[in-house]
Amino acid sequence: MSKVAPCLWFDGVAEAAARFYASLLPGSQIDAILRNPVDTPSGPTGSVLVVEFTLAGQSFMALNGGPQFPFSPAVSFKIDCDDQSEVDRLWDALSADGGQPGQCGWLTDRFGVSWQIVPKGLLPLLADPGRAPRVMTALMAMGKLDLAALQAA
Structure with a gap:
């Protein structure tokens, strides 16, 4: 534990x-x-x-605990996904049944908890000074993250 x-x-x-x-x-x-x-x-x-x-x-x-304290996107949980199929599976599961897709890989599930569904390949792309501006521009236009599109940026 x-x-x-x-x-x-x-x-x-x-x-x-x-x-x-x-x-x-x-x-x-x-x-x-x-x-x-x-x-x-x-x-x-x-x-x-x-x-x-x-x-x-x-x-x-x-x-x-009761209704006094609802969740907020100020606290979220990030899931590092091994590949696009894991991104797709988790995005679909967490955004289903009343969940709300968001921008840049964020979503809120049906219970109100915020999640970031992130392919492991994203951070190296953002750490590359020559690619980071293009990757960030592509990322800002996405809901669910598309690793191939981010790599192509």
Whole structure:
């Protein structure tokens, strides 16, 4: 387990979100589900309070805390993808069922969490001073990132 783990605050859908995320990447699983021992503002006795899960080897906690604190794009999770097919698969899964595609590889999933779906080949392109301006211009015009188009820029 990680010493530091993000805690994601949900309004009643912590278990569904954790199960969805764990289904997307290897090295992911539900580790524990803790239920409310008494009625609380976030749910009745026996309802899911906390889900501890691992996502690609990183520990997370999902908390059913209530509607007080919605997610914001100010915090997002970046997934480094090995190739375009992984970019496509994750983009499609995370933007489905009410998710919202964004610009430059960003999207918000159906639970309101923001993600950056990034091919591993992007950062070397942006680090190349001769190519970086063209790559950044191409990137700014994209929703889902297209590695071949970025390499061609």
